[in-house]
Amino acid sequence: MGRKLLTEHINVEGIDTFEVYRKHGGYRSVEKALKTMTPDEVVEEVKKSGLRGRGGAGFPTGMKWSFLAKPEGVPRYLVCNADESEPGTFKDRQLMSKLPHLLIEGMITSSYALGANTSYIYIRGELLYVLRILEKAIAEAYAAGFLGKNILGSGYDLDLYVHPGGGAYICGEETALLESLEGKRGNPRNKPPFPAVQGLYARPTVVNNVESIAAVPVIVNDGGDEYAKIGVGRSTGTKLISACGHLNKPGIYEIELGVPVEEFIYSDEYCGGIWKGRDLKAVVAGGSSVPILPKELILKTAAGEPRLMTYESLSDGGFVTGTMLGSGGFIAMDETTCIVRNTWNFSRFYHHESCGQCSPCREGTGWLEKILHRIEHGHGTERDIDVLASVAKQIEGNTICPLGEAAAWPVSAAIRHFRDEFEWHIRNPQEATRPGAVYPGKAVLV
Ligand SMILES: Cc1cc2nc3c(=O)[nH]c(=O)nc-3n(C[C@H](O)[C@H](O)[C@H](O)COP(=O)(O)O)c2cc1C
Ligand code: SF4
Numbered sequence: 001m002g003r004k005l006l007t008e009h010i011n012v013e014g015i016d017t018f019e020v021y022r023k024h025g026g027y028r029s030v031e032k033a034l035k036t037m038t039p040d041e042v043v044e045e046v047k048k049s050g051l052r053g054r055g056g057a058g059f060p061t062g063m064k065w066s067f068l069a070k071p072e073g074v075p076r077y078l079v080c081n082a083d084e085s086e087p088g089t090f091k092d093r094q095l096m097s098k099l100p101h102l103l104i105e106g107m108i109t110s111s112y113a114l115g116a117n118t119s120y121i122y123i124r125g126e127l128l129y130v131l132r133i134l135e136k137a138i139a140e141a142y143a144a145g146f147l148g149k150n151i152l153g154s155g156y157d158l159d160l161y162v163h164p165g166g167g168a169y170i171c172g173e174e175t176a177l178l179e180s181l182e183g184k185r186g187n188p189r190n191k192p193p194f195p196a197v198q199g200l201y202a203r204p205t206v207v208n209n210v211e212s213i214a215a216v217p218v219i220v221n222d223g224g225d226e227y228a229k230i231g232v233g234r235s236t237g238t239k240l241i242s243a244c245g246h247l248n249k250p251g252i253y254e255i256e257l258g259v260p261v262e263e264f265i266y267s268d269e270y271c272g273g274i275w276k277g278r279d280l281k282a283v284v285a286g287g288s289s290v291p292i293l294p295k296e297l298i299l300k301t302a303a304g305e306p307r308l309m310t311y312e313s314l315s316d317g318g319f320v321t322g323t324m325l326g327s328g329g330f331i332a333m334d335e336t337t338c339i340v341r342n343t344w345n346f347s348r349f350y351h352h353e354s355c356g357q358c359s360p361c362r363e364g365t366g367w368l369e370k371i372l373h374r375i376e377h378g379h380g381t382e383r384d385i386d387v388l389a390s391v392a393k394q395i396e397g398n399t400i401c402p403l404g405e406a407a408a409w410p411v412s413a414a415i416r417h418f419r420d421e422f423e424w425h426i427r428n429p430q431e432a433t434r435p436g437a438v439y440p441g442k443a444v445l446v
Pocket of ligand 1: 052053054055056057058059061064081082083084085086169170171172173174175207208209210212213401402403406
C-alpha cells in the first residue's frame with residue numbers, strides 16, 4: 001500500500017469539522033511555523049521538499065515562492081487556484097469537500113511564509129456546495145483563533161476569503177483568474193510582468209493549486225527532506241490522480257510518485273484493469289490538454305522501460321513518444337474508443353472556452369473543431385489531416401496563454417499516433433459513421 005500524506009484521514013467520520021480534524025493532528029503546521037519558524041525557514045523547507053505545482057505545469061513551488069517581490073509596506077497575496085475545470089481532472093473538489101481544514105491549514109502556513117495578510121480561495125463557481133463547506137470551515141478556524149488578528153498570539157494576522165469563479169475554463173489560467181478576482185472578465189494577461197511581481201491589484205502574488213497548498217502542512221510537520229524521500233528523482237511526494245474512462249474502478253487515488261503506469265491501471269489497489277475485460281487502446285494521462293498516448297507507449301517508454309507515474313518518465317521522449325503528468329487527470333480508453341470522435345469532442349471544448357483575445361486561438365480552435373467534425377461525420381478529404389496538423393502547429397507558441405497549446409496538443413498527438421484511424425474515417429465515410437462501425441476489427445462507440 002502506498003503512503004497517503006494528504007488523504008490518510010479522508011474517511012474519518014466528521015473530519016470536515018474543526019474539532020475532529022484537530023484531534024487527528026490538524027493545524028500542527030500552523031503552530032510549528034508561527035511559533036518556531038521564520039517565514040524564510042518555511043520557504044526553505046518547501047524548497048527542500050522538491051514539491052512541484054500540482055495544477056498542471058509542475059513548476060517547483062519553493063522556487064516560485066522565492067520569486068515573490070518583497071517591497072516593504074506593500075501588501076502581498078496568496079491565491080489558491082480551485083477553479084479545476086480541465087476535462088478529466090476532478091481531484092481538488094474532493095480534497096476541499098472532504099478535507100476543507102487541510103486546505104485552510106495549508107493556506108495559513110503558506111500565507112505566513114509569503115508574508116501575505118489577505119488570501120483568497122478562487123473556487124469554480126459551479127461548486128457552490130464546496131464553497132459552503134469551505135465557508136463553514138473558515139468560520140470555525142476564525143472562532144478557534146487560527147485566522148484573524150494575532151493568530152495564536154504570534155502577532156501574525158490573516159484574513160481568508162472564498163471567491164466563486166467566473167464559470168469559464170479560462171478563469172483557471174492564473175492571470176485570467178486574477179482578472180476575474182478583481183471583478184473583470186477573465187481574460188489572460190500578457191506576461192511579463194509575472195504575478196510574483198504584479199499580480200492581484202498589481203501587487204506581488206503567488207497563485208497555487210489546491211493540492212500544492214494542501215501538501216504544505218505535511219512538509220512543515222515532517223520536514224522537506226522527509227517529503228523529498230518519497231517519489232522518484234525530481235518527482236517527489238504523493239500526487240492525487242483522478243482516474244476515469246473505461247476502468248473497472250475509476251476514482252481519485254493518492255499515489256506515491258513513481259508507481260508504474262501498468263500497476264496503476266491493472267492492480268486492485270488502484271484502477272483494477274479495463275472494464276468488461278476489454279483491451280486498453282490509449283490513455284490521456286494528465287487532463288484533456290496533454291498528448292494522448294497509445295497503449296504500447298503509455299505502458300512502456302520508446303526505449304522499452306516501464307513507464308512510471310512521474311513528471312520525467314511520462315514526458316520521456318518529448319512529444320514524439322511521451323506526454324505529461326499535467327494535473328493528474330487520467331483518462332483510459334478501451335479498444336472500442338473512436339479516436340477521431342474523442343479528438344473532435346476535446347476540440348469542441350477548447351473552441352467553446354477560447355477567450356478570443358488572440359486570433360491563432362480564436363480562429364484556430366474553430367478550424368480544428370470544424371475539420372474534425374467533417375472527418376467524424378464522413379465528409380473529410382485526404383488533405384484535411386495535413387491541414388489539421390498545420391492549424392494545430394500554427395496555434396502553438398503564438399498565443400498569450402497556454403490554452404492555445406492545450407487545444408493544439410491533443411489534435412497533433414492524435415494524428416501522430418492514430419493517423420491510420422483518421423485516414424480510415426476519410427476513406428470509409430459510410431462505414432465510419434455507421435453505428436457499431438468497425439475500425440480494424442473494433443466496434444466504434446456512437
Ligand atoms: C486554460 C488553463 C486553465 C487552467 N486551470 C487551472 C485550474 O483549474 N487549477 C489550477 O491549479 N491550475 C490551472 N491552470 C494552471 C495555472 O495557470 C497555474 O499554473 C497554477 O494554478 C499554478 O499552481 P501550481 O504552481 O501550484 O501548480 C490552468 C492553466 C490554463 C492555461
Ligand atoms: S490563447 Fe486563447 S484563451 Fe488564451 S488568451 Fe489567447 S485567445 Fe484567450
